[in-house]
Amino acid sequence: METPGSQSSLHRANLERVVRAVRLAGSLTQAEIARTTGLSAATVSNIVRELKDGGKVEVTPTSAGGRRARSVSLSGDAGIVIGVDFGHTHLRVAIGNLAHQVLAEESEPLDVDASAAQGFDRAEQLVSRLIAATGVDRTKITGVGLGVPGPIDVESGTLGSTAILPGWTGTKPAEELGGRLGVPVHVDNDANLGALGELVWGSGRGVRDLAYIKVASGVGAGLVINGKIYRGPGGTAGEIGHITLDESGPVCRCGNRGCLETFAAARYVLPLLQSSHGTDLTMEGVVRLARDGDPGCRRVIADVGRHIGSGVANLCNLLNPSRVVLGGDLAEAGELVLGPIRESVGRYAIPSAARQLSVLPGALGGRAEVLGALALALSEMGDSTLLDGSLAAATPAFT
Amino acid sequence: METPGSQSSLHRANLERVVRAVRLAGSLTQAEIARTTGLSAATVSNIVRELKDGGKVEVTPTSAGGRRARSVSLSGDAGIVIGVDFGHTHLRVAIGNLAHQVLAEESEPLDVDASAAQGFDRAEQLVSRLIAATGVDRTKITGVGLGVPGPIDVESGTLGSTAILPGWTGTKPAEELGGRLGVPVHVDNDANLGALGELVWGSGRGVRDLAYIKVASGVGAGLVINGKIYRGPGGTAGEIGHITLDESGPVCRCGNRGCLETFAAARYVLPLLQSSHGTDLTMEGVVRLARDGDPGCRRVIADVGRHIGSGVANLCNLLNPSRVVLGGDLAEAGELVLGPIRESVGRYAIPSAARQLSVLPGALGGRAEVLGALALALSEMGDSTLLDGSLAAATPAFT
DNA sequence: CGTCTATGTCCAACTAGTGAACTCTAAGCT
DNA sequence: AGCTTAGAGTTCACTAGTTGGACATAGACG
Secondary structure (H helix, E strand, O other), X not given: OOOOOOOHHHHHHHHHHHHHHHHHHOEEEHHHHHHHHOOOHHHHHHHHHHHHHOOOEEEEOOOOOOOOOOEEEEOOOOOEEEEEEEOOOEEEEEEEEOOOOEEEEEEEEOOOOOOHHHHHHHHHHHHHHHHHHHOOOHHHEEEEEEEEOOOEEXXXXXXXXXXXXXXXXXXXXXHHHHHHHOOOEEEEEHHHHHHHHHHHHOOOOOOOOEEEEEEOOOEEXXXXXXXXXXXXXXXXXXXXXXXXXXXXXXXOOOOOEOEOHHHXXXXXXXXXXXXXXXXXXXXXXXXXXXXXXXXHHHHHHHHHHHHHHHHHHHHXXXXXXXXXXXXXXXXXXXXHHHHHHHHHHHHHOOHHHHOOOEEEEOOOHHHHHHXXXXXXXXXXXXXXXXXXXXXXXXXXOOO | OOOOOOOOHHHHHHHHHHHHHHHXXXXXXXXXXXXXXXXOHHHHHHHHHHHHHOOOEEEEOOOOOXXXXXXXXXXXOOOEEEEEEEOOOEEEEEEEEOOOOEEEEEEEEOOOOOOHHHHHHHHHHHHHHHHHHHOOOHHHEEEEEEEEOOOEEOOOOEEOOOOOOOOXXXXXXXXXXXXXXXXXXXXXXXXXXXXXXXXXXXXXOOOOOEEEEEEOOOEEEEEEEOOEEOOOOOOOOOOHHHOEOOOOOOEOOOOOEOEHHHHHOHHHHHHHHHHHHOOOOOHHHHHHHHHOOOHHHHHHHHHHHHHHXXXXXXXXXXXXXXXXXXXXXXXXXXXXXXXXXXXXXXHHOOHHHHOOOEEEEOOOHHHHHHHHHXXXXXXXXXXXXXXXXXXXXXXXXOO
């Protein structure tokens, strides 16, 4: 079963090559596969047959007005992936297939005080509902991506302390959900998944190095380096919220003073407006008011943008990404916040680092995290689960 | 000649696997190669024979007190790499072989006012001298690594403006030196090469993610992510010197205020001591005095350490490396500067990012950059240069 | 001094990819 | 309409290359 070195690993590699080529292009004829993968037509013929027998791929008899080309595409039910995202106030679930198509997506409000068990129950129910609605085959599910709004130890899978979902601390979300659904579950935090979502489906397409800044209750960043999420050896990379901007600034929940968070995160910014705009203000509300022209809200948002810009400038000096994508509720403010960010970056980052940088709003809004979870499930599957399945399915059962 | 897809590319891959394993370990027996690469003993036997026939590898008949193991190592003259480092005041050259052995190393003072042409002449001469001294075969040279103390556009190979070597701006060092030596030359800046040097030979061995902080005339960082130098899409990653620590701090040469550099780099720190300690003070001198107990110098160094620590804390929050290595003249101060750095990191970095971090002085001193250049040449060579040569040499000349 | 054991080599079996020949189909030309 | 053409996909014989197992080798251990 394990050919770590070689021999048939070549075949495996070629299978993956073909699958990847098909996935990227959507559908290809065999000749096109041969050209893009560099394999010979004969080999492609064999591989396609193998994949077709395994049910992993669909061959539509004839397509366009060529001579006689059979177009090959990933069969819709070859593999199903599920994304689950626990957000601040919402639970979101999405179902997709290997062709990067999102089949269904739904969200429902989540009570912050709900216990972890209740949360997972709800998630399980919502997943089941969507499975039923889309009519996909449960056995085709190859993986689940799960997003949690807090620090998670990727090694052990344990959730660290999160002020957003109190009482969930110490739980192991992947195990919990995996147990209920009976499928491997891969977890990551919301910022990393947002980054992945925007990378695959949103404002980050075509870029290999990007930083996704999520401003919500706190401030976090998901870093994509060389096309992959970078978590750092300890799993806590991307904590841009606790970069120090002002050593004598406000005290932050982390114990330091003047962290970026204290100038930008909802929990520190909203109180500024409470005396003038009432106490039940949300970030969303501030953004709406600002768009409608409220000067106080505009000012606050611009200030937040400037501070984020300072943090992003530091990030650019250190990492020099080619794109920064702003996510979270704040992104809805558009130029009201992006302008000040760009201005601040332009001022504080060294010119050569800032020159090629583009700062964009996220294209997916609140969906970034679920879709990222979907992408995580896809990437963790690594195209090879598919193939393992194919081999297992294609091989008649020996004794 | 081109098997882009497959077939014998497998063999090639296995050859590379073996070469890499041997290179990393220095020397291995065939059985060990088989275990570490996952290949079967038979395959290893064939590959070793092939490499031996090609002269790429040496098999020392029997080594330790086992049963009968023949240790395989890259033959000393299979390939020679050269490292060249233009420093602030010195030109350094090292010659090494594929077995990671440094055969010779020499440095000589370099006049800062020297023109680029003069500098390259000197480098060429020094390289020739070392080649002669070690008696290596010039045709065996597979690559040269070159370090320059300034920002370099890796794409175009053009040197940006550097205050250290005025008049070199706009030159293309790789082309210059490559033309003189007739070998491919790979350039990078001093901080990145220092990181590579410490990674391969120094305080960074065994770690996959590290930041090398070089404090000299300026402050720069070389970042190693997943075992490879990370330059960023624009090639300017690691500019830790221009992180903003204090928005209303001293004006920096980059145009901003309160950059880390203004609190830590020689050009800003030395003037502080000039009224009390004379004007021709160097960083080296300050370190020496501090070690001898001079309170003023100790204070200055501790302050520098604290500020570097702030910058490193930001870096840890963002990247969470497992090790930070301090290089440059300042590293000689040992605990006098490392203590304050650690203290500052502990205070400003979020605990989970700082917990597993170790802050160490560089183990190579001023040699880090040349050795890094050597490592760059080795890594850029990419194991396949060697093999191409082998194939060409092993194949009898057909018509 | 015989046995043991791990190393390295040889050989037959097998896997998998390739080029070349071949078939198939629709488009284009006459 | 019939013929030609040309690209698509398949089949087949061949070859490259890895593997498991048998075999030889030589120090270590008792």
